[in-house]
Amino acid sequence: xxxxxxxxxxxxxxxxxxxxxxxxxxxxxxxxxxxxxxxxxxxxxxxxxxxxxxxxxxxxxxxxxxxxxxxxxxxxxxxxxxxxxxxxxxxxxxxxxxxxxxxxxxxxxxxxxxxxxxxxxxxxxxxxxxxxxxxxxxxxxxxxxxxxxxxxxxxxxxxxxxxxxxxxxxxxxxxxxxxx
Numbered sequence: 001x002x003x004x005x006x007x008x009x010x011x012x013x014x015x016x017x018x019x020x021x022x023x024x025x026x027x028x029x030x031x032x033x034x035x036x037x038x039x040x041x042x043x044x045x046x047x048x049x050x051x052x053x054x055x056x057x058x059x060x061x062x063x064x065x066x067x068x069x070x071x072x073x074x075x076x077x078x079x080x081x082x083x084x085x086x087x088x089x090x091x092x093x094x095x096x097x098x099x100x101x102x103x104x105x106x107x108x109x110x111x112x113x114x115x116x117x118x119x120x121x122x123x124x125x126x127x128x129x130x131x132x133x134x135x136x137x138x139x140x141x142x143x144x145x146x147x148x149x150x151x152x153x154x155x156x157x158x159x160x161x162x163x164x165x166x167x168x169x170x171x172x173x174x175x176x177x178x179x180x
Contacts, residue, residue, distance in 0.1 A: 001024055001025065001027070001028030001031070001036065001037050001038070001039055002036060002037070002038045002039070003020070003021060003024055003038075003039045003040075003041060004038065004039070004040050004041070005017070005041050005043065006040070006041070006042045006043070007043045007044075008042065008043065008044040008045070009044065009045045010043040010044065010045050010050070010072065012043070016073075019073075020041070020076060020080075023076075023077065023080050024039060024080065026084065027039075027056075027080065027083055027084055027087055030084070030087045030088065030091060031056065031058050031087050031091070037056055037057070037058065038056070038057070039054060039055070039056045040054070040055045040056075041053070041054050041076075042054075042055075043072070043076070045072075048070055049068055049069070049070065050068070050069060050070065050071065050072040050075045051066065051067070051068050051075060052066070052067045052068075052072070052075045052076040052078070052079040053065070053066050053067075053079065054079050054080065054083050056083070056087075058087070058090055059090075059094060061090055063083060063086045063087060063090065065079045065080070065082035065083040065086065066079060066082075067079030067080075067081075067082065135156075135157065137156070137157040137158060137159035137162060138156045138157070138158070138159055139158075139159050139160070140158075140165075140167075140177070142159075143156050143165070143167050144167070144175070147167060147169060147175070151169070152168070152169050153166060153167065153168045153169065154166070154167045158179070161179070163179060163180050164179075164180040165177060165178065165179045165180065166178040
C-alpha cells in the first residue's frame with residue numbers, strides 16, 4: 001500500500017512514519033487484491049486537538065476515516081481502527097453479494113420457459129396490508145428512512161396531501177414512488 005502524507009503544522013520523524021506504516025500494512029492486506037491501493041493521510045493540529053484523516057478509494061467506494069485526540073498518535077491509531085472496520089465491512093459486502101454464474105447457450109436452450117418454471121415450483125403469495133390501523137402520516141424523507149430498515153416496499157399516508165403513497169425499492173437500488 002502506498003501512503004502519502006500531508007502535514008498541516010505537523011512534522012513526523014522517520015521512526016514515527018515506520019510505526020504508522022506498520023499499522024497501515026494490516027489494512028493494506030485487507031484491501032489489496034490484484035492492484036495496489038493508495039492511502040492519503042492528512043495530519044493537522046488546531047489549538048489543542050490533533051486530527052488524522054485517512055482516505056482510500058476501494059472499488060469506487062471512498063473509505064474516509066477521521067480520528068481526533070489531544071495526542072497525535074492516539075488520533076492516528078483511532079483513524080486506522082475506523083479504517084479497518086470500514087475495510088472489513090466493504091470487503092464483506094463485496095465478497096458476499098449474490099452472484100450467479102452466466103448461463104451457457106446449451107443451458108439456455110434446454111431450460112424451461114419462465115412461465116412454466118414459476119407455476120411448477122412455487123405458489124404465489126399475497127401479503128395484505130391492514131389499512132384499519134391508525135398510523136400517523138409520513139413525509140417522503142421519513143418513508144425513505146423507514147426503507148433503510150431493509151424493506152422492499154412501504155405503503156404510507158403522505159403528510160402533505162393526506163393521500164396514500166407507495167414507495168418501492170428498485171433492483172438498481174433507486175426508488176419508485178406511486179401516489180394515489
